[in-house]
Structures are given as structure tokens and as C-alpha cells.
Amino acid sequence: MPSRIWQMPNDQDKLYLTLDDGPIPGLTDWVLDVLKERGVKATFFCVGQNIKRHPQLLERILIEQHTVGNHTFNHLNGFETPKDIYLTNVEITDNALADLGVNTDLFRPPYGRLKYSQRKELGHKRIVMWDVLSKDYLQTLPEEEVLTETVKATEPGSIIVFHDNWKAEKNMKYALPRFVDHFLNKGFKFESL
């Protein structure tokens, strides 16, 4: 039974930025530019169907030395999906990644929802959850609030979730660069998982 990772053990000033749901043109490349300008590394939990549609973006993530993880092929909700269908969906995403030369044991269940029976079968994976959810996808939340609440919740070793999906565009594009700058100015380092 793989245990779930919520935070990295850390007595230093390291943070672990994660981006879920890409790769999507107009978003993932925008995020990559932000990270590149600042020399920051992150981990991208990618959806298999987006990998298939936009392999060149996946390749850019790799070339720029970020880490890639599996986020299922169709962004499935584990609570609502039978075990065999769920596991196949994870596997075909691994295959899509393997086609591009990626072999990863990192997995993040969409919505954080994974049944015990599903988790039991994912023994070959490191299941990465988070301790800080930016809520960038809540479109009614003011972007300033997304930023201040995410900053407030972050501590050394935190795993922080932002989204490179369209729902999160407004809040993510506001909060992500400001969040990174805030912690870089405080002397923190961003590392990939």
C-alpha cells in the first residue's frame, strides 16, 4: 500500500510547486516562461489526453528540466470510477509518457480522490497529494485573495497546487508569478519532486 505524500520533510527553505491538468497551449507555455525567467523548477501532473494532443509542450517541460507526473488520462474521479477502469486510465497515461521517453513513478489522483482499492494496486507509484491548494480554479474568488491565502498557508517543505487549465487561468496567471517572487525574495528555493 503506497502511502500518500502531503508535504516534503524539510528543515530548510524549500518549496515544491506543482501544476495540474496540462499540458495546454496558452497556459503551460505561459507557466514555463514564468518559471524560466526565475530559474525555478516545478512538477507538472499531466493529463494523458493533453499529452497526446500537445506532445511538444510535454517535451518543453522536460527540456527545461521540470518533473512530470501522471494525473490519469481523462482526469477521472476515483470515487466515481470502478477500479479496473481507473487503473487502465493510469496505465495508458504511463504509456503516453513512455512514448515520449518519460518513466515516472509520480502520480496525483484528480480531485485527490482515490479509493482504498485503487490505491492498493498502485504500489509502484509515489502518490503525491499537497498541503497547500491555491484554489485558483474558483472563478468567484478574487485573484488577490488566491495569492494572499496561498502565501499564508505555505511553510518550508510545502507542496503547492496551481492549475494550468482554463478554469484557473485568471487566478493562476495573477497569483503564480507573485507567489514565486514572494518566496524567492524571502530566500526560499523551488525544487521539483
Ligand SMILES: [Zn+2]
Ligand atoms: Zn486535476
